[in-house]
Amino acid sequence: MFREGFAAYVCLLLVRHCANAMPLKRHQDAVNNRPIIGILAQEVFDDVMKPFGKTYIPDSYVKYIESGGSRVVPIRLTLTSTEYENIFRSINGLLLIGGSPDLETSDFARVSRIFYELAVKANDGGDYFPIWGTCFGMQLLTALVAGENLLTLTPAENITLPLNLTAYVHSSRMFKGFPSEVMTALSREPLTGNFHNFGITIKTFAENEKLHKFYTVLSTNVAENGATFVSTMEAKSYPFYGVQWHPEVNCFQWDPDMQFPHSPYAVRVSSLLAEFFIDEGRRSLHSYDTPDEEASSLIYNYSPMYTQNFTRYEQIYFF
């Protein structure tokens, strides 16, 4: 018993030491084991989806967040700034999902900016608040830092790829908990599903000072036109993370016409990243003012619709 206790104490010291050595301003030792992640609803463009709502969230993203041990709050695009501030004070992280609205002028971009600015301010003040961007969400994270749309053509539509990991991956937060055999698989096997036409090339990234001062590139990939694009990145001093690929499809999307990786390692990669992001959310102590307000905000108040027969998604929440 004593030995175990001692080992745990040494571990704690090591963990504290590591945490202190990180560039992030982490002051909180308390852990929130009932995290809630907000997911911004995406704008509907697809004609077949229009009859059901103006905005939507594919259930795969909801399940992805839930698989890491979190609950989900959907966030609509039609609220006031005050309402967004209230939501921000109540949730423990934000997921920006894929889609195709305008990177600068859309409602999705406008609401993302509100949360992004709140998150930067909060983190600066020692109030930990993580943001994860997937595909369009990652592209948005680059525009929010750079203040401009830096996208160029990097077509990789319906293609699975191994990640070309950079040297920074070994000191990254995102991949810190990955067993070495999963990292090896990630760099050799096509475990990442790509569904994009645009992206941030490494040339753009290297040339934009705002971008490369803020983010570290953890992996790159080559598009069908030969352009090398940033496929994974994490912010240097903020808990902000971006992937140009789609970790959620590995576990939660099954359209046989799409290149969705479902091998055991593909599932591990998806699960480990979901767990990593939710761990980040556990560092946030934001909470709803009342249990009733929390209960009425959660995704459980909505039912996903069966959409497998007319979209690439099995289930979608419409708002």
Ligand SMILES: *[C@@H]1O[C@H](CO)[C@@H](O)[C@H](O)[C@H]1NC(C)=O
């Ligand atoms: C991986 O990236 C390195 C630069 O970081 C580059 O030299 C190499 O050619 C890339 N490999 C592939 C397979 O894209």
Ligand SMILES: *[C@@H]1O[C@H](CO)[C@@H](O)[C@H](O)[C@H]1NC(C)=O
């Ligand atoms: C996706 O790629 C697979 C494998 O190349 C192909 O069989 C399938 O038709 C593609 N789906 C679409 C929608 O292009």
Ligand SMILES: *[C@@H]1O[C@H](CO)[C@@H](O)[C@H](O)[C@H]1NC(C)=O
């Ligand atoms: C999809 O399936 C649902 C439920 O079976 C059905 O009500 C709906 O009409 C179908 N939609 C299309 C476009 O086939």
